[in-house]
Amino acid sequence: MKAAIIGGGVIGGGWAARFLLNGWDVAVFDPDPESERKINEVLLNARRALPGLYETALPIEGKLTYHSDLAEAVADANWVQESVPERLDLKHKVFAELMEHAPDDAIIGSSTSGFKPSELNEKGARAIVAHPFNPVYLLPLIELVGDADTCTRAADILSGIGMYPLKVRKEIDAHIADRFLEAVWREALWLVKDGIATTEEIDEAIRMGFGLRWAQMGLFETYRVAGGEAGMKHFMAQFGPCLSWPWTKLMDVPEFTDELVDLIAGQSDAQSGHLSIRELERLRDDNLVSMLRALKARGDGSGAGRVIRDHEGGLWPAMSDETPMRTVARDVPIDWTDYNGHMNEGRYGQVFSDAADRIMIHVGADPEYIASGLSYFTAETNIKYIDECHAGEAVYVDTTVTLGEGKKLRLWHEMKRTSDDGLLATCDQFLLHVDLNSRKSCPPRADVEAKVEALAALHAKGDA
Structure with a gap:
């Protein structure tokens, strides 16, 4: 099996690692002269982290090649993943070339975090949204949006490389997960702007509390448990009135001024500036591996741990x-x-x-x-x-x-x-x-x- 990765940035590099370490041959196309170095650095982290999720060896690693010609990269590909910057005109240009050179039976996925399939395909392309989460080689969630039959085929392939395909029922800007992230991001901007909390304090609130709960139960199941023996109905009755209270500014976005950008950047530098990006990535990877292994070890596996356990069952x-x-x-x-x-x-x-x-x-x-x-x-x-x-x-x-x-x-x-x-x-x-x-x-x-x-x-x- 062969995957062609179009765009070798953070997401494209993660896709390359996910396919490669699961035994696929991977061809990368990216005009950036630094792309090979960047992807090789991502691969070093992936090779160090991903095998640690499993109690058995991953398949023999596939062959990785770099190409300066898009047609050469996508030749004989079973999967083509577009991960170029979030500019619709650029994506249209890439898809036009893919329609000319990609195999007719290849699945063409886009890593877009915001555009809908109808927007991607308005000039004749046949792409689906296959939106992953960073780091792609560790996090299992992949949002699929688009043609139902193609998404079903895509889900089967992605399950085979240890991912969790989530088929989005209807087109919507930013799909599902990023709409939550955007809401939390907007509220966080207000909390910093109004002097309520620093960037570090907001991050502590997430990673020390509900972030861990969400990792293994999600939103609604967490709230169902909060309802006690009476369940979700009791929770809704108890906390429903809060929806009308002034607990959020989500409908009132702060102006994105230079002052706000400087404030956020300065606090972030103070919080994490002593670590390089690679050190931060390794810290993130180590924490994710330990957390996901712990989730896998609980009974039949909890949350993402269940996906790893199911994938591992086919690796022995x-x-x-x-x-x-x-x-x-x-x-x-x-x-x-x-x-x-x-x-x-x-x-x-x-x-x-x-x-x-x-x-x-x-x-x-x-x-x-x-x-x-x-x-x-x-x-x-x-x-x-x-x-x-x-x-x-x-x-x-x-x-x-x-x-x-x-x-x-x-x-x-x-x-x-x-x-x-x-x-x-x-x-x-x-x-x-x-x-x-x-x-x-x-x-x-x-x-x-x-x-x-x-x-x-x-x-x-x-x-x-």
Whole structure:
């Protein structure tokens, strides 16, 4: 599969990273002589951050190419994403060229945050709005507006690269999300202009409070919970009158004067000027990875965490019975490091636990089996820590079944660094099969026991 990215700025670079790291070939067209440098810098951040969302390796990275000719860039493309500046005349010019050179069956998406499809296509183009959010390679939301059939095709493709397609029912300026953002932005301008709050205080109000609530529940579900046992109706009855109170100046926008711009810029410099843009991006990425991983870990996944969990389900590689069995292949996430700057020893145990879980699933002791009241419990582990491991490093685990006999299952794990196959740690793990109701050991189900014994015999033969 190939994606052509037209415009290599912040959004175009994010699109390139999202497609590329999900195994697509990516061709970039941008006349800016600095575009290659800028996109490569975005890719460095994306390669560092995106794999940390998942407990298994992403697909093999696609091929990235840069082109000075638009026709060459879009040749054989399955997806063409326009991300040029928000000028309708410029977009019309780009779409005219795309209509001439893009494949007829390619989806043409526009990253526009404000223009409607009817405006984009008023000179004969066939684009849909595919509006992402920065950083495109981490945030899953993508607003789709336009031809229904094309949006359905687009949604299938975007789901396959870990995004959450939101089909907008009707054309409207700025779609859905940016209308909320614009409303909050306007109110924030008034709060600063009137001396009520500084830029930092407003940001603290969002990130320390409702921003976290919105991240996992959204607006209406948050308010439904606020209604207590009586639910949304009670909330509406209690807070509905506030709509007529002078709590907002949203209908009265402050004049965008040089003085207001200077005030906002000065406060922002005081708040964050000590950090470079790349440092701010990394801070943002680290926080997002940790938050999204936390959301993914909650039950069936909350909010955006559910999208990551669903995407991850299709990334696990098939396992062979042959020894050794590749049970883990992943990048070490940012939040696994400790104060020494390397992976905490407890996370080695997590990696080996994940490897054992893969063996359990392979032999039939899967979630359905566990729900029936049976499982394997680890009774003993002996971990040897051989080398340091750092955030962002790709690692894998090879596992051998050294004992499979009745209630007993013994595994030998070797954790290695992908770049040089260097041995990082080993683990000798002994598990007992248990009845989850009595909490006592018991024989496995016959088919599980047979599979475990067969693996042990095969692996013993392979080690002979």
